[in-house]
Amino acid sequence: MVVASSMMIRTKKTKAVGIPTIDLSMERAELSKQVVKACEEYGFFKVVNHSVGKEVISTLEEQGAEFFSKTAAEKHRAGPATPFGYGCRNIGPNGDMGDLEYLLLHTNPLTISDRSKTISNDPIKFSCAVNDYIESTRELACEILDLVGEGLRLQDKYSLSKLIRDVQSDSLLRINHYPQMVKPKSWDPSLMKGNSNSSIGFGEHSDPQILTILRSNNVGGLQISTHDGLWIPVPPDSNEFFVMVGDALQVLTNGRFTSVRHRALTNPLKSRMSMMYFAAPPLNWWITPLSKMVTPHNPTLYKPFTWAQYKQAAYSLRLGASRLDLFKLQ
Ligand code: GA4
Numbered sequence: 001m002v003v004a005s006s007m008m009i010r011t012k013k014t015k016a017v018g019i020p021t022i023d024l025s026m027e028r029a030e031l032s033k034q035v036v037k038a039c040e041e042y043g044f045f046k047v048v049n050h051s052v053g054k055e056v057i058s059t060l061e062e063q064g065a066e067f068f069s070k071t072a073a074e075k076h077r078a079g080p081a082t083p084f085g086y087g088c089r090n091i092g093p094n095g096d097m098g099d100l101e102y103l104l105l106h107t108n109p110l111t112i113s114d115r116s117k118t119i120s121n122d123p124i125k126f127s128c129a130v131n132d133y134i135e136s137t138r139e140l141a142c143e144i145l146d147l148v149g150e151g152l153r154l155q156d157k158y159s160l161s162k163l164i165r166d167v168q169s170d171s172l173l174r175i176n177h178y179p180q181m182v183k184p185k186s187w188d189p190s191l192m193k194g195n196s197n198s199s200i201g202f203g204e205h206s207d208p209q210i211l212t213i214l215r216s217n218n219v220g221g222l223q224i225s226t227h228d229g230l231w232i233p234v235p236p237d238s239n240e241f242f243v244m245v246g247d248a249l250q251v252l253t254n255g256r257f258t259s260v261r262h263r264a265l266t267n268p269l270k271s272r273m274s275m276m277y278f279a280a281p282p283l284n285w286w287i288t289p290l291s292k293m294v295t296p297h298n299p300t301l302y303k304p305f306t307w308a309q310y311k312q313a314a315y316s317l318r319l320g321a322s323r324l325d326l327f328k329l330q
Contacts, residue, residue: 002317005073010258018136019042019044019045019046019110019232019234019235020034020037020038020041020042020044020045020046020047021045021046021047021048021226022034022035022038022045022047022048023047023048023049024047024048024049024050024051024143025049028147028150029150031147031150032147032150032151033151035144035147035151036147036148036151036152037232037264039045039148039245039249039253039257040256040257041227041310042224042226042227042260043139043244043245043250043257043258043259043260044224044234044242044243044244044245044260044262045243046237046240046241046242046243047140047144047240047241047242047243048240050140050150050240050241051136051139051140052136052137052139052140052241053136053289054239056132056133056136056279057133057215059129059132059133060129060130060132060133060175060275061217061273061275062129063120063125063126063129063130064103064175064177064273064275065273066120067103067119067120067126067175068101068177068273069317075088075101075119075131076088076117078103078115078119081102081103081104083104083106084104084105084106084115085104085105085115086102086103086119087101087102087103087104088101088102089101089201090099091202091319092318092319093314094118094315094316094317094318094319095318096203096318096319096320098200098201098202098203098264099178099179099181099199099200099201099266100176100177100178100179100201100264100266101176101177101179102174102175102176102177102201103119103174103175104172104174105130105172105173106170106171106172106173107134107138107169107171107172107173107277109293110148111251112127112130112131113127113264116130118241128175133173133277134171134173134277136171137213137241137277138164138165138171138277138279140213140241141161141164141210141211141213141277141279142161142164142165143161144211144243145160145161145163145164145210145211145279146158146160146161147176148160148249151160151290152253152256152290152293153292154290156290156294159290160210160249160252163210163281163285164210164211164280164281166282166285168282168283169280169281169282170280170281170282170283170307170311171209171277171278171279171280171281172209172276172277172278172280173275173276173277173278174275174276174278175273175274175275176201176202176264176272176273176274176275176276177222177272177273178202178264178266178267178271178272178273178274179203179266179271180266180267180268180269180270180271181198181199181201181266181267181268182196182197182199182268183197183266183268197268198221198265198266198267198268199265199266200263200264200265200266201221201263201264201265201266202263202264202271203263203319203320204225204261204262204263204319204320205261205262205263205320206246206247206259206260206261206262207244207247207259207261207278208246208247208248208280208310208311209246209247209248209278209279209280210246210248210249210279210280210281211243211244211246211249211278211279212243212244212254212276212277212278212279213241213242213243213244213276213277213279213306214241214242214243214244214275214276215238215240215273215274216236216238216273216274216275217236217242217270217272217274217277218236218237218238219236219237219267219270219271219272219273220233220234220235220236220267220272221236221264221265221266221267221272221285222234222236222242222263222264222274223261223262223263223264223265224260224261224262224317225260225261225262225295226245227258231263236272244255244259244260244262245258245259245260246259246278247259247278247310247324248281248287248307248310248324249279250324251287251288251289251301251302251324251327252287252288252289252290252293253289253290253293254289254290254293254298254300254301254302255301256293259324262309280307281307282307283306283307283308284306284307284308285306285307285310286304286305286306287305287306287307287310288300288302288304288305289301289302300329301328301329302324302327302328302329303328303329305327310323310327313327
């Protein structure tokens with residue numbers, strides 16, 4: 001596995017922890033092995049040499065920046081974010097809060113063109129920017145899922161990407177804006193070891209979907225948790241994408257991959273903007289371990305459920321809940 005030395009961090013026990021960086025231009029058999037290894041070890045990796053156009057990224061970034069620079073009253077016209085639109089500080093329906101504002105959109109083109117009217121003075125420009133970005137990041141997600149299929153030697157290597165290619169796919173796009181923010185005086189310092197000037201922008205959680213494709217500007221703040229519960233800061237890279245394993249992929253692989261817990265801290269000096277494509281199947285599709293992943297030695301760990309049932313459970317719990325526990329067998 002290629003591990004960028006600039007990303008190496010030493011823990012107290014002096015174990016080197018590095019975020020895997022995967023070069024998508026490398027030879028296919030090696031590439032699929034590295035993707036599976038990164039999904040197993042971290043549920044998280046960075047991809048370089050991807051095929052998403054620079055202009056697709058910068059156009060959406062400009063549209064996002066233009067929206068967040070509007071007055072609060074103008075922005076609130078695009079809200080609330082339940083289910084889709086503009087949200088400020090509230091995350092989800094159960095009282096979770098963070099130091100951020102955001103746009104949450106369904107990837108269905110009709111929903112986007114409808115929502116764009118309240119978001120932008122040039123709705124066609126905004127919806128084109130969003131649709132182009134979604135198309136490109138969906139392709140990247142499918143490429144990664146096909147590599148997973150190859151690496152796991154699935155009979156149908158496209159079986160995972162098929163889940164998100166469907167026109168009824170419930171995939172989402174989120175643009176988060178973390179204003180530059182110094183921690184409030186009443187902040188609990190135990191939460192912030194080593195980051196005493198930052199506040200929590202988005203609290204610890206895993207993503208419920210199959211895969212998340214994340215990209216941010218060059219401002220740090222994202223942290224991921226290793227399997228042993230150690231928080232590692234992710235050095236930002238505005239040219240590249242980060243990939244996260246979500247809860248649904250944990251179930252599909254019968255626990256061979258684990259969804260990555262992550263959080264975002266604010267930066268006391270600069271504002272951060274991140275964009276996430278959350279790859280999900282249609283609402284009525286079943287999420288159940290792939291047959292190849294279930295053997296007499298590895299019996300199925302989860303009860304079967306539909307994506308709609310899982311979403312319902314996720315939205316009934318707090319952000320940081322271990323929601324997969326509800327679907328574990330035994
Ligand atoms: C986390 C991943 C995505 O941002 C999101 C979030 C959603 C929301 O902000 O509305 C949730 C959160 C996310 C998981 C648990 C529920 C739902 C907030 C929350 C408390 C859009 C998603 O799909 O799940």
